[in-house]
Amino acid sequence: MGYFELIIACVFVNNILLAQFLGNCPFLGTSKKMETAVGMGMAVIFVLVMAGTITWVVYAYILVKFGLVYLRTIAFIVIIASLVQFVEMFLKKSIPALYAGLGIFLPLITTNCAVMGVCVLNIDKEFTFLQALVASTFYAVGFGLALVLFAGLRERILLARVPKPLQDTSIALITAGMISLAFFAFQGMV
Numbered sequence: 001m002g003y004f005e006l007i008i009a010c011v012f013v014n015n016i017l018l019a020q021f022l023g024n025c026p027f028l029g030t031s032k033k034m035e036t037a038v039g040m041g042m043a044v045i046f047v048l049v050m051a052g053t054i055t056w057v058v059y060a061y062i063l064v065k066f067g068l069v070y071l072r073t074i075a076f077i078v079i080i081a082s083l084v085q086f087v088e089m090f091l092k093k094s095i096p097a098l099y100a101g102l103g104i105f106l107p108l109i110t111t112n113c114a115v116m117g118v119c120v121l122n123i124d125k126e127f128t129f130l131q132a133l134v135a136s137t138f139y140a141v142g143f144g145l146a147l148v149l150f151a152g153l154r155e156r157i158l159l160a161r162v163p164k165p166l167q168d169t170s171i172a173l174i175t176a177g178m179i180s181l182a183f184f185a186f187q188g189m190v
Helices: 003-013 024-029 034-063 069-094 096-105 113-124 129-159 169-184
Strands: none
Touching: 003 129, 024 096, 024 129, 024 169, 034 069, 034 096, 034 113, 034 129, 069 096, 069 113, 113 129, 129 169
């Protein structure tokens, strides 16, 4: 698979949120406002790219070399948690409004199954380092794209007349399902 096909596959065809359904907690939790959605998207992009590449290096050059492959999950969790702590400290110091807006969802990137899922996918698909870097970057871009699209739709829904039983989470889940169906149209491209 070439790099262009890998990019298209990661962003559209195998979108980590809308096709693989990983990372739905921050997807639903931070998508009420466009500002927090963009901030969460940027944080996830940073963490996912760094985690994807660092975990690949640790797996290939430490865990495999020393026969410690069974420690993969623990090693990946430690790496991801460290990166999220770094992002949290950076945002708290430099962008306090975004830090406050993200609230509890920022530390939840640590347990975000999308981040762990991409790290595991990079290893399971036996990507080279460059492929893992590209895949991690564009899975994260796909995550951010889905989050921003969803936030835009949720802001529009606030202006619409929604029946009382469908307000809030119900209409959000229906909308997420519709976006997922729209992304399903990309199946078969790659």
